[in-house]
Amino acid sequence: MNKYQIILIESIVICKIYCIFAANINNYAFMKNKRNRIQIISEILRSTVVGSQEELLKILNQRQYEVTQATLSRDLKLLKVAKTPLSNGAYKYILPSYNKPLPSSGSFNTLIAHGAVLSLEFSGQLAVIKTKPGYASAIAWDIDNKSTEYVLGTIAGDDTILVIPREGVTHEDILEMMNITFSEKE
Amino acid sequence: MNKYQIILIESIVICKIYCIFAANINNYAFMKNKRNRIQIISEILRSTVVGSQEELLKILNQRQYEVTQATLSRDLKLLKVAKTPLSNGAYKYILPSYNKPLPSSGSFNTLIAHGAVLSLEFSGQLAVIKTKPGYASAIAWDIDNKSTEYVLGTIAGDDTILVIPREGVTHEDILEMMNITFSEKE
DNA sequence: AGGAATATTGAATAAATATCAAATTATTTT
DNA sequence: AAAATAATTTGATATTTATTCAATATTCCT
Numbered sequence: 001m002n003k004y005q006i007i008l009i010e011s012i013v014i015c016k017i018y019c020i021f022a023a024n025i026n027n028y029a030f031m032k033n034k035r036n037r038i039q040i041i042s043e044i045l046r047s048t049v050v051g052s053q054e055e056l057l058k059i060l061n062q063r064q065y066e067v068t069q070a071t072l073s074r075d076l077k078l079l080k081v082a083k084t085p086l087s088n089g090a091y092k093y094i095l096p097s098y099n100k101p102l103p104s105s106g107s108f109n110t111l112i113a114h115g116a117v118l119s120l121e122f123s124g125q126l127a128v129i130k131t132k133p134g135y136a137s138a139i140a141w142d143i144d145n146k147s148t149e150y151v152l153g154t155i156a157g158d159d160t161i162l163v164i165p166r167e168g169v170t171h172e173d174i175l176e177m178m179n180i181t182f183s184e185k186e
Numbered sequence: 187m188n189k190y191q192i193i194l195i196e197s198i199v200i201c202k203i204y205c206i207f208a209a210n211i212n213n214y215a216f217m218k219n220k221r222n223r224i225q226i227i228s229e230i231l232r233s234t235v236v237g238s239q240e241e242l243l244k245i246l247n248q249r250q251y252e253v254t255q256a257t258l259s260r261d262l263k264l265l266k267v268a269k270t271p272l273s274n275g276a277y278k279y280i281l282p283s284y285n286k287p288l289p290s291s292g293s294f295n296t297l298i299a300h301g302a303v304l305s306l307e308f309s310g311q312l313a314v315i316k317t318k319p320g321y322a323s324a325i326a327w328d329i330d331n332k333s334t335e336y337v338l339g340t341i342a343g344d345d346t347i348l349v350i351p352r353e354g355v356t357h358e359d360i361l362e363m364m365n366i367t368f369s370e371k372e
Numbered sequence: 373a374g375g376a377a378t379a380t381t382g383a384a385t386a387a388a389t390a391t392c393a394a395a396t397t398a399t400t401t402t
Numbered sequence: 403a404a405a406a407t408a409a410t411t412t413g414a415t416a417t418t419t420a421t422t423c424a425a426t427a428t429t430c431c432t
Binding site for chain 1: 262263264266267268270271272273275280282307308309312314341342344346348
């Protein structure tokens with residue numbers, strides 16, 4: 001095998017690696033784009049009084065989600081969000097009383113990849129997750145919905161989540177459950 | 187008392203009766219024009235799937251109520267009617283009967299019956315109460331203030347309360363405490 | 373990988389809804 | 403009963419929301 005053959009093979013390999021990488025980025029971009037956005041919307045509506053789609057648009061922009069009102073209209077329809085008048089004369093979007101289970105696979109990983117999850121530590125039976133400011137309740141919602149068989153419940157502040165495991169659940173169970181390996185970068 | 191005095195009194199009485207009657211008619215006319223219409227609207231919405239104000243307009247026309255969309259918009263706002271998407275892709279106006287506010291105080295069972303408290307489970311010494319979104323801190327406040335001899339403190343998120351009992355307090359104690367705490371008033 | 377079938381999205385626009393200002397109607401006061 | 407006040411309604415319009423259509427982007431199959 002001569003020098004040029006080797007260089008050729010190297011090029012091909014690098015190309016492949018690049019393609020896989022690109023594909024992953026695309027995949028990631030997709031994950032971010034609908035499922036996760038809907039997740040975030042539902043979290044926003046749970047914690048904030050939003051009176052119009054324009055308003056929601058601005059909040060999403062602040063979180064780096066760039067969409068148009070048309071998309072929001074569709075998202076809200078999907079979520080069956082109702083617009084209801086308030087006593088103060090304004091309006092509010094409300095989620096249907098029963099929260100949809102929503103499979104949301106990959107969402108937790110997405111957040112971790114973002115660096116939204118900073119750390120996870122235990123204190124006795126309890127686990128404490130530190131997040132970037134503002135992310136706690138969004139992530140906690142994920143945990144609540146994805147791991148009810150391990151977790152009794154979560155309590156989220158602004159940048160801290162308290163995770164309360166069920167009796168008999170080990171630290172390892174929790175670690176595994178949350179793909180902790182990803183969160184240990186820095 | 188002479189003849190003319192009697193006639194005078196009669197006149198006055200008739201006058202009064204007329205006035206009362208007139209007032210009633212006026213009242214009735216008024217009743218028809220807003221209060222009654224709103225009543226009808228609420229009946230219609232209770233029994234029919236209405237997806238837009240135009241649609242509601244037509245139904246009202248059939249019942250001899252002539253109004254404009256502008257008025258309906260205000261009526262619906264007054265009634266706090268929400269517009270919500272249905273699974274079939276259409277929309278429906280719904281009366282707020284389902285979104286009733288939290289009763290300020292009631293028994294624990296009442297709270298559960300109302301759906302504000304969804305569950306109470308233990309993990310080791312700790313108790314975790316799940317509530318409907320938004321209710322947690324209101325309920326936690328009650329617990330904090332009414333049962334300090336059993337409870338060290340509580341931490342409330344949006345829909346979860348962590349109850350930290352004092353040492354030596356049993357699960358049964360907590361359950362009993364909850365019932366006492368929420369059974370004071372009716 | 374390549375191509376058909378699906379799904380998502382945004383721009384433009386249609387449709388629906390909320391609100392303003394003026395007019396009308398009812399209510400109260402004098 | 404007339405004037406003053408308040409409430410209700412409407413036509414016009416501004417604002418908001420839903421949908422259509424075309425352009426990607428994605429998934430599913432082979």
